[in-house]
Amino acid sequence: MITARNMVKKFGHFIANDHLTFQVRKGEIFGFLGANGAGKTTAMRILCGLSAPTSGEISVAGYNVYRQKEKIKRSIGYMSQKFSLYEDLTVRENFRFYGGIYGLPRKRIRERTAYLLEKLNFSHAIDKKIAQIPLGWKQKLAFSIAIIHSPRIVFLDEPTSGVDPITRRQFWEMIYETASREVTVFVTTHYMDEAEYCNRVSIMDQGRIEALDTPARLKEKYQAANMNQVFVQIAR
Amino acid sequence: MAAVTVDHISKHYGSTAALRQASFEVDPGELFGLIGPDGAGKTTLFRILTTLLIPDQGQVRVRGYDPVGEYRKLRRLIGYMPGDFSLYGDLTVEENLDFFATIFDTTIEANYHLIRDIYQQIEPFKRRLAKNLSGGMQQKLALSCALIHKPEVLILDEPTTGVDAVSRKEFWDMLLKLKQQGITILVSTPYMDEAGLCDRVALIQQGQLMKMDAPARIIEAFPKKLWIAKADHPYRLLLDLREWSDLAAVYPFGDSMHLTAHSDDLDETRLKQFLRERNHTSVEVARANPTIEDCFMDLMNQ
Numbered sequence: 001m002i003t004a005r006n007m008v009k010k011f012g013h014f015i016a017n018d019h020l021t022f023q024v025r026k027g028e029i030f031g032f033l034g035a036n037g038a039g040k041t042t043a044m045r046i047l048c049g050l051s052a053p054t055s056g057e058i059s060v061a062g063y064n065v066y067r068q069k070e071k072i073k074r075s076i077g078y079m080s081q082k083f084s085l086y087e088d089l090t091v092r093e094n095f096r097f098y099g100g101i102y103g104l105p106r107k108r109i110r111e112r113t114a115y116l117l118e119k120l121n122f123s124h125a126i127d128k129k130i131a132q133i134p135l136g137w138k139q140k141l142a143f144s145i146a147i148i149h150s151p152r153i154v155f156l157d158e159p160t161s162g163v164d165p166i167t168r169r170q171f172w173e174m175i176y177e178t179a180s181r182e183v184t185v186f187v188t189t190h191y192m193d194e195a196e197y198c199n200r201v202s203i204m205d206q207g208r209i210e211a212l213d214t215p216a217r218l219k220e221k222y223q224a225a226n227m228n229q230v231f232v233q234i235a236r
Numbered sequence: 237m238a239a240v241t242v243d244h245i246s247k248h249y250g251s252t253a254a255l256r257q258a259s260f261e262v263d264p265g266e267l268f269g270l271i272g273p274d275g276a277g278k279t280t281l282f283r284i285l286t287t288l289l290i291p292d293q294g295q296v297r298v299r300g301y302d303p304v305g306e307y308r309k310l311r312r313l314i315g316y317m318p319g320d321f322s323l324y325g326d327l328t329v330e331e332n333l334d335f336f337a338t339i340f341d342t343t344i345e346a347n348y349h350l351i352r353d354i355y356q357q358i359e360p361f362k363r364r365l366a367k368n369l370s371g372g373m374q375q376k377l378a379l380s381c382a383l384i385h386k387p388e389v390l391i392l393d394e395p396t397t398g399v400d401a402v403s404r405k406e407f408w409d410m411l412l413k414l415k416q417q418g419i420t421i422l423v424s425t426p427y428m429d430e431a432g433l434c435d436r437v438a439l440i441q442q443g444q445l446m447k448m449d450a451p452a453r454i455i456e457a458f459p460k461k462l463w464i465a466k467a468d469h470p471y472r473l474l475l476d477l478r479e480w481s482d483l484a485a486v487y488p489f490g491d492s493m494h495l496t497a498h499s500d501d502l503d504e505t506r507l508k509q510f511l512r513e514r515n516h517t518s519v520e521v522a523r524a525n526p527t528i529e530d531c532f533m534d535l536m537n538q
Binding site: 034035036037038081134135136158161162163164165166167169172173176180190191192193196197215216226227228231232235236 | 272273274275276370371372394397398399400401402403404405426427428441470471474487488489490491529532533536537
């Protein structure tokens, strides 16, 4: 679903992404980890079609990141770490707005909104303004809206930052459930227990991918009890 | 005398209660953690302690001073590192530090010993504009600026949010060193695993302090027995465990599930049997000790 071969991004003399090579499979939950400033955001922006790489062969959902950026944008969902819903609009209006951006017909937007809210058990709040909704719910709504157009890949940038521990787990259940329907999930997090929930993780340091494997194999390789210890060894 | 006394503090924003009847004390020299998610009321509480917000009800004393009536005296005694970027982006590293020293009528040289360990890590970049520093370096500069007037009480609002696991560990190492110098430290965090580094913590959720004690004692007081379960397919394991009616709660924790039962007994053999019948492989079920996060979630459900 994502293929990157020798992906390089330079800003002047600074190499933000230094020959990244990795593949992400259909329906996989892929954890994209790394220290602050390691180059995760830069890579994610390229994969989302928002920034052109300096060099490398990269395709997302079968589209070329140099020539088919618009097609990529239509095939992916994106949820940023900063909360992206409109506070002054209701839940329904936010769904309609984002559905409209993706060019979904009205009827399809209504169907998807009803379906996604029912899955969340949140249908009763459809006419509430976002401003009145607790943070944990907002994050779950933002995720639902990121998949309103049934994307093949969804990118989640620190989706659970600051969220309470119960909601954080509910959020990961949504991720599991989404991936079980063959949607690819590409996620960043600073919670190392969440790294364990991924099928595979990559760990970046200073622009390079230093490790890439299943959490179990990484723990074995680095002789670590948990992913936190793996991360500290690599990013130190 | 307590370094900080908070007595039945409440604060509302419109009809939203940000803090409800919060009470606690912090001893001099203590490292006190306020643990809770976004929106729990941590920032509101710290803004009240730092004289920036007036509570609707209740009494506060910091070093014996009232943050409302005696804010001028108090501001000299506290160092505050807000959660959001608090530096001047268009000033250099050194200019920022000099600015904060000057407004407190002191100099970088006078208190350099306090910040040396931290500041030395960013000193090579002292001519760089603060806005061009990496997140980790900005955080070290912000801490240096909060310390440069030699405060007696240091208040840090989510210094490690959005910070990677390595930088988080380095930051806590710095805090433990500052504690050794006798500074009273109040720090808030949404990361439950940081609770264990504090002398005492308050667990806060929706404006309410749910529990307050030494982390080890909070864990001891966990009212239930806890088990962990592991298997090769965690998501399937989670869904199947939910069908086992003896269990009161099932939560993913890293590579395993944490389980509590309705009664104090869980028939491990029968549960393992059930999971094998559901085609799980590498099944493990065993007793385990709770973490602060287990305690937090249990309190949230009460």
